[in-house]
Amino acid sequence: MRPRILIVDDEPQIHRFLAPALTAAGYDPLRADDGASGLKGIAVWSPDAVVLDLGLPDMDGKAVLEQARAFYDGPIIILSARDREIEKIDSLDRGANDYVEKPFGVGELLARLRVALRQRQRFPGGETVIRAGGVEIDLERRLVRRDGEIVKVSPREYDLLSRLAQGHGKVLTHKELLVSVWGPAHVHDTQYLRVFIGQLRQKLETDPAHPKLILTEAGVGYRFYSP
Incomplete structure (x- = not known):
């Protein structure tokens, strides 16, 4: 079964860019255009990983991150144009696994996804x-x-x-x-x-x-x- 990756971003061009790249890399891309639908998608689809933009139209991505962490333990990679160091630190402190700045190369994002997914598969919890x-x-x-x-x-x-x-x-x-x-x-x-x-x-x-x-x-x- 192809790993499902939920992209939560309000920019149509990001979805147009990422969907075929993720498909070609062996993933099943899922789409959400705002924070509310992103949270719903995480709850309903239980994706293998989430790529989350911080600048969403209805709520800040960090609020989505915090709410998602109440019920979702999969990898969440932040994707954002906010390049200030404090934004990275705050997102990671709130539970993100990684942070990729816009503009970004698809190769970099795919590499971060592979690492996050590989680690989750190898260490599902309870290891000694x-x-x-x-x-x-x-x-x-x-x-x-x-x-x-x-x-x-x-x-x-x-x-x-x-x-x-x-x-x-x-x-x-x-x-x-x-x-x-x-x-x-x-x-x-x-x-x-x-x-x-x-x-x-x-x-x-x-x-x-x-x-x-x-x-x-x-x-x-x-x-x-x-x-």
Whole structure:
């Protein structure tokens, strides 16, 4: 069965552009032209992923995102002309999996969709061991291994790594990581993140200067890449 992708956008040209591209890539495109019909489509069709514009005629896309997250756990990729960093961060904090700016290349959007769908298929929930290349994170035992050898990590390093890993490719913002690992009082302490991310890279990456496991989203946060 072809994965169903719901496009929620009020621009007809976006649908004309994306529908054939998604079809050619093996997807079944679905259409919604405003926020209300988008929410209805998510509830009725249960799409495999949603591509959501922020600038909708009847309601802000971030409101759609928040309401959808009350009943939908599939990937939601934001598609928007709002290129300010704060918009990306706010959308991700509200539950988006990724963010693509307009104008965009269809190849980039398809790549983001493939990553989001692949991660959801591999990790439907309730997993106890997460593997990425030679790194293995045992969530029950709170153990980290690299190439079969146990890696010594501090409790805080483990909490940060496990939070990233359980994101399964989703961009996690600085705020989200700081609140979940250090608590609300440290929401602005991004230096903590830089230090601990650097320590984890030294322990887990083959080349810490060119990481392939813990990736930086400049100005926004980090994501855990599991190929």
